[in-house]
Amino acid sequence: MKTCCLLYAAAGAVLLGGCLPKPVSTLVDQTSFTLREKEPADEMFRSIDELSREEAVRIALKNNPNYLEAGQSITAARMRLYQALGGYSPVISAATAVGDQLYDSSGAPELESGNAFYSYTMVQASFLIFDGLAREFQVEAERHSLAGEEALQENARRLLTQAVSNAFDDILLAAAQRKIADSDFEFQSKMLEDTRLREKAGTANRSDVLNFAGRRNRAAARQVTASYQHEVGRYVLAVLLGYPDGTLPEGLKFTQEKPDEAAPLPVGAALDAALANRPDLKNFREQLRVSEYQLYSRYSAFSPRISAFANYSYSSNSTRNSGNNPNGFANFYVEGNSFNYGAMAELTIFNGLIRYNRLRESRAQLAIMQYKGAEAWLRIVADVRNAHANVQHNRELAALNRENRDIMREQRDLVAKSYLAGEAEITRLNEAQNNFVAAEEEYVQSLVNLSKARAQLAAAVGGVHSIQ
Numbered sequence: 001m002k003t004c005c006l007l008y009a010a011a012g013a014v015l016l017g018g019c020l021p022k023p024v025s026t027l028v029d030q031t032s033f034t035l036r037e038k039e040p041a042d043e044m045f046r047s048i049d050e051l052s053r054e055e056a057v058r059i060a061l062k063n064n065p066n067y068l069e070a071g072q073s074i075t076a077a078r079m080r081l082y083q084a085l086g087g088y089s090p091v092i093s094a095a096t097a098v099g100d101q102l103y104d105s106s107g108a109p110e111l112e113s114g115n116a117f118y119s120y121t122m123v124q125a126s127f128l129i130f131d132g133l134a135r136e137f138q139v140e141a142e143r144h145s146l147a148g149e150e151a152l153q154e155n156a157r158r159l160l161t162q163a164v165s166n167a168f169d170d171i172l173l174a175a176a177q178r179k180i181a182d183s184d185f186e187f188q189s190k191m192l193e194d195t196r197l198r199e200k201a202g203t204a205n206r207s208d209v210l211n212f213a214g215r216r217n218r219a220a221a222r223q224v225t226a227s228y229q230h231e232v233g234r235y236v237l238a239v240l241l242g243y244p245d246g247t248l249p250e251g252l253k254f255t256q257e258k259p260d261e262a263a264p265l266p267v268g269a270a271l272d273a274a275l276a277n278r279p280d281l282k283n284f285r286e287q288l289r290v291s292e293y294q295l296y297s298r299y300s301a302f303s304p305r306i307s308a309f310a311n312y313s314y315s316s317n318s319t320r321n322s323g324n325n326p327n328g329f330a331n332f333y334v335e336g337n338s339f340n341y342g343a344m345a346e347l348t349i350f351n352g353l354i355r356y357n358r359l360r361e362s363r364a365q366l367a368i369m370q371y372k373g374a375e376a377w378l379r380i381v382a383d384v385r386n387a388h389a390n391v392q393h394n395r396e397l398a399a400l401n402r403e404n405r406d407i408m409r410e411q412r413d414l415v416a417k418s419y420l421a422g423e424a425e426i427t428r429l430n431e432a433q434n435n436f437v438a439a440e441e442e443y444v445q446s447l448v449n450l451s452k453a454r455a456q457l458a459a460a461v462g463g464v465h466s467i468q
Contacts, residue, residue: 025065027244041242045249052255053168056241060164063242067160070153077149081142087135090127096120115319122313129343132303133296141293148286154279160240162459167237169448169455171254174230176444181222184437188216191429194420208426215430259447260454261398264391267384270461274384278462281380284373291369295362301348301355310341380460387457394450401443408432408439 023029030036041063048055061067101116128135192212198204234248264270275281316335348355415432418424 024068036244039244042244044241044243045252048252050253050255051248053165053257056168056237057161057164059241060160061157064160064240065242067153067156070149070156074146074149074153077142077146081139081146084135084139084142087128087138090125092123092125094121094123096122116317117319118315118317120313120315122311124309124311126307126309128305128307130304130306132300132305134300134303137293137297137300141290141297144286144289144293148283148290151279151282151286155283158279158459158462162455164237164240165455166452167233167240168254169451171230171233171237172256173444173448174226174233175254176448177441178223178226178230180437180440180444181219181226183440184433185216185219185223187433188212188219191416192216203422211426211430215433257451259398259450261395261450263395264388264454264457267388270384270388270457271381273461274380275377276462278380278460281373281376281462284369284376288366288369288373291362291366295359295366298355298359298362301358304345304347306343306345308341308343310339312339313337383460384457387453387460390453391450391457394446394453398443398446398450401439401446405436405439405443408436412436 025039026037027039044059044063096119098119099117101118192209195204195208195212199206199209231247235246238246238248265273314335314337316333318333412432412435415424415429419426419429
């Protein structure tokens with residue numbers, strides 16, 4: 001008996017377990033970071049030593065949970081479409097019943113005691129012939145809803161690509177800032193050593209030595225800050241790539257890119273491309289079609305519904321009677337079959353204006369979607385104009401800052417040479433070095449801003465983004 005119960009329990013577990021799909025990710029169930037089970041995403045950097053922007057986007061599109069969720073939304077929408085198409089299918093059902101009826105007539109001797117066993121089996125089919133085109137409108141609504149979900153997935157791709165590109169730029173910026181801080185630290189260290197030698201020779205005072213020592217420490221502080229920003233950028237990019245470790249592997253290099261200061265497309269061409277390709281605007285258009293078909297389906301409620309049906313049934317009854325009544329019925333067995341078919345039409349004549357008010361509600365919902373679509377259209381135009389102006393602005397700044405950096409470097413070198421020759425004050429050298437460091441930082445910042453502006457423009461236009 002115990003073995004039988006265990007077998008039943010095992011069979012039940014197998015059946016119930018088969019009802020649940022295999023989880024696509026087990027991270028949500030992990031309660032420990034250090035002891036968690038490894039997932040395939042943990043191996044994404046096993047064979048990667050240097051990460052490029054395009055490779056980062058590719059990895060994100062393969063592993064980012066938010067983007068993968070959008071793909072599942074498409075599957076769900078497709079299943080809703082299949083459900084709507086199922087409305088054209090006949091409905092076939094079957095039912096069966098067995099029973100035993102026991103009755104005792106000891107309290108009424110004139111009645112017989114008996115035992116009746118019965119069975120009943122039925123198969124029926126129905127088919128909806130006409131419902132005022134409600135099924136057709138529902139199918140079209142679900143078809144456009146599916147197209148809307150596909151547009152939303154493309155929109156998630158657009159936004160994810162921009163986010164990955166921006167995170168990649170932040171890492172490159174932090175690396176450039178660390179390089180500037182290293183250069184400043186090296187310059188201040190060199191000047192400190194030279195000034196110490198001059199102090200020993202009696203040609204420099206102690207305050208000059210302390211000046212360069214303090215400025216070297218400030219450069220070291222900037223090194224620490226840049227390293228922190230680089231580390232944080234790695235955390236942000238790791239999350240976007242769907243990397244469970246939460247940070248990118250140590251030693252991973254990031255591909256340095258040549259500055260792209262080319263002019264963007266004319267703003268008119270960018271606007272045309274955005275209004276034709278932006279997936280979020282496509283989704284609004286599809287949702288507008290959904291609202292239209294939902295409005296059409298409200299009219300179907302005023303139409304008659306015509307359906308056909310067929311029914312087959314089989315029944316049997318076996319009765320055994322016993323008792324004191326000499327005129328009682330004998331034992332008997334009865335069975336029978338029946339088949340019927342026909343058609344039915346039904347029409348709702350009045351239901352308290354429910355259909356009419358639902359129709360008005362759908363008209364209002366359609367107007368709401370039209371207003372939302374108009375708002376999205378205007379927002380996209382503003383996005384493209386802002387992004388286009390941002391690219392132009394940062395192109396000009398990058399060119400000016402590159403020229404200014406070269407000027408400040410030459411000036412700093414000349415002032416340093418004059419200071420070592422005793423022809424310039426230390427304050428002048430400090431100022432020249434500050435100007436040079438600031439010019440370098442402004443230049444790399446403008447390059448990163450230009451790269452982000454191009455990513456912004458690519459996202460605003462709606463195309464798949466690939467920079468440089």
